[in-house]
Amino acid sequence: MSTRxxxxxxxxxxxxxxxxxxxxxxxxxxxxxxxxxxERFIVDTFHEFPQSRASxxxxxxxxxxxxxxxxxxxxxxxxxxxxxxxxxxGKIIGFQDKIVPFDRERGWVEKGRIINIFRTPVITFSxxxxxxxxxxxxxxxxxxxxxxxxxxxxxxxxxxxxEWHLYIQSRALENRISVISVNSNNANFEGDSIFVDTxxxxxxxxxxxxxxxxxDKFTCEYSDGNVDKKREQRKIEDPGYYSFPSKxxxxx
Numbered sequence: 001m002s003t004r005x006x007x008x009x010x011x012x013x014x015x016x017x018x019x020x021x022x023x024x025x026x027x028x029x030x031x032x033x034x035x036x037x038x039e040r041f042i043v044d045t046f047h048e049f050p051q052s053r054a055s056x057x058x059x060x061x062x063x064x065x066x067x068x069x070x071x072x073x074x075x076x077x078x079x080x081x082x083x084x085x086x087x088x089x090g091k092i093i094g095f096q097d098k099i100v101p102f103d104r105e106r107g108w109v110e111k112g113r114i115i116n117i118f119r120t121p122v123i124t125f126s127x128x129x130x131x132x133x134x135x136x137x138x139x140x141x142x143x144x145x146x147x148x149x150x151x152x153x154x155x156x157x158x159x160x161x162x163e164w165h166l167y168i169q170s171r172a173l174e175n176r177i178s179v180i181s182v183n184s185n186n187a188n189f190e191g192d193s194i195f196v197d198t199x200x201x202x203x204x205x206x207x208x209x210x211x212x213x214x215x216d217k218f219t220c221e222y223s224d225g226n227v228d229k230k231r232e233q234r235k236i237e238d239p240g241y242y243s244f245p246s247k248x249x250x251x252x
Contacts, residue, residue: 005123005222008032009193011185011212013041013070014155017054024054027217029061033122034222037070038184038193039130039155040082045073049085050092062087066122070153070182071098071129079110084127084153086118094118094249098129099138115246117145123222125149130156133181134167136174141242143175144235149222152181158190165194165211172196173207176231178222185214195220198227205230 008031012023020042029035042054049055049072058069067087074083082098082105097112098105115138118125126142133139133152142150150171156164164181172179178197185191193212197220198205205227212218 003123003224005033006031006219007034007036007180007195007222008217008219009036009180009182009195009212010217011038011183011191011193011214012216013038013184014043014186015041017042017044017052021053021057024057024061029065032219033065034151035061035065035067036151036180036182037068037153038182039071039153040073041070041153041184042072045075045080047075049074049083055085055092058085058087059090059092063090065089066120068127068151068153073109080108081110081112082129084129086127088120088251093120093251096127096129098132100131100135102131113245115141115145115244117142117147117246117248119146119248119250121251123149125151127151127153130154133171133179136171136240137242137244139171139175139177139179140238140240141244141246143177143231144242145246145248148177148224148231150177150179152179154181154183154193156183156189158188158192161190161192165192168194169196169207169209172198173205174234176205176227176234180220185216190214193218197222200226200230
């Protein structure tokens with residue numbers, strides 16, 4: 001039986017924590033299985049994000065669903081990380097550190113070392129953060145480890161939307177998977193989040209694209225559809241060698 005999952009991307013931020021808490025409280029999450037926020041949707045640098053007021057509110061929002069909390073900067077004893085926390089049913093179930101810091105982050109944001117694969121009863125997914133999606137290794141390793149959806153919190157300037165959308169479509173088509181990328185909607189970034197699904201037609205694979213434009217909230221529907229065999233076939237056909245470490249996080 002086909003699995004259908006309703007995903008909501010919220011094009012909000014970047015805002016300071018207090019203002020973001022107010023914004024989060026104004027949203028409606030009732031019809032969603034997965035909630036996604038943009039990269040660095042809260043601009044504060046946290047020392048212990050799980051103990052923050054934002055984390056407590058996000059825990060509440062995640063009851064009955066999965067929530068990918070965009071990303072935040074978190075200072076640890078190993079340095080500052082651009083980190084995306086993943087919540088499910090009111091609890092933090094893990095996090096992903098950005099692996100490839102963008103130009104302005106290099107030298108002060110630490111690199112993540114592991115691709116985490118979140119294997120839940122609902123879906124198996126990974127969380128490349130913004131610039132991570134530009135490189136084929138992340139999506140390929142995720143697909144090889146069983147991910148059928150990439151959730152990509154992003155922060156993309158309005159003058160690079162065309163290139164960004166090409167990356168999202170390429171990662172989906174290369175791996176026969178679905179990708180959602182969620183951007184902030186303000187004067188510098190102007191939203192335009194994108195969801196790309198893949199499906200089989202006439203013994204080939206096509207992409208189906210949905211763009212959010214400037215909506216504060218956009219919804220899309222993931223379905224495991226008819227592309228499963230093509231996804232497995234692609235894993236066998238691809239001659240590439242991918243050795244980046246990964247870790248499966250399994251939740252019952």
